[in-house]
Amino acid sequence: MPLLVLFNKPYDVLSQFTDNSTPARATLADYIALKDVYPAGRLDRDSEGLLLLTNCGRTQHQLSDPKHKAPKTYWVQVEGDITDEALNNLRQGVILKDGPTLPAIAEPITPPTLWPRNPPVRYRANIPTSWLSLTITEGRNRQVRRMTAAVGFATLRLVRCQIGPWQLDPLQPGEYRVVHL
Structure with missing residues (x-):
């Protein structure tokens, strides 16, 4: 079965x-x-x-x-306050070393209620963090991290919350x- x-x-x-x-x-x-x-x-x-x-x-x-393009949604904590420009670039697709990505669904979100991570994400008093929901239909190596870096925001924490249904x-x-x- x-x-x-x-x-x-x-x-x-x-x-x-x-x-x-x-x-x-x-x-x-x-x-x-x-x-x-x-x-x-x-x-x-x-x-x-x-x-x-x-x-x-x-x-x-x-x-x-x-080929089946099951959408995968991630909650992404990035270093800094995510900008509308960065979100729009993610929505249009960004250029990575292995070629352009397909457009993503990218939205700012309030920090999700999550379990503590061990070890904790690095904390810097003078640098804020923000969260976004990012849905992609590809699955390249470290793709989400590379996409956020391409728009100027380092990923601090990455949690996949959904695959297809x-x-x-x-x-x-x-x-x-x-x-x-």
Whole structure:
């Protein structure tokens, strides 16, 4: 029976079940005891939030293949007060070293209610931070971080909150929920 696992990946956890590094880093195996499920896409080690896993190859392909363009929404904390100009540039698509991005949905948001991150995001008394919601349909390596940097705002914290119709809420870091497809 095809399964979909919605997992709230904590900060500093790899999006894979094994790690050959010394010392070993935290992996999905430290949180998910299910057999024969595999990530459908990736989430960087220093990013948090929704990661989908499945036991079905066809589902995995549909979720991770850029041709299907499942929208992914992120809550992004950036250094500085995000400007209308930066938001408009994100909405039009920005130029990265590997080419232009597709237009994104970019909106300023009030800081979401989130769990504390360990280690905490760096704090600078003289530099404000702001939050935005960014929805993209691509999945390039570190794309959101590179997009915010391209418009002049360094990403401090990145939490994926939605992939297609699946949402992170109400999962806490390290928790998962199984959906039967």
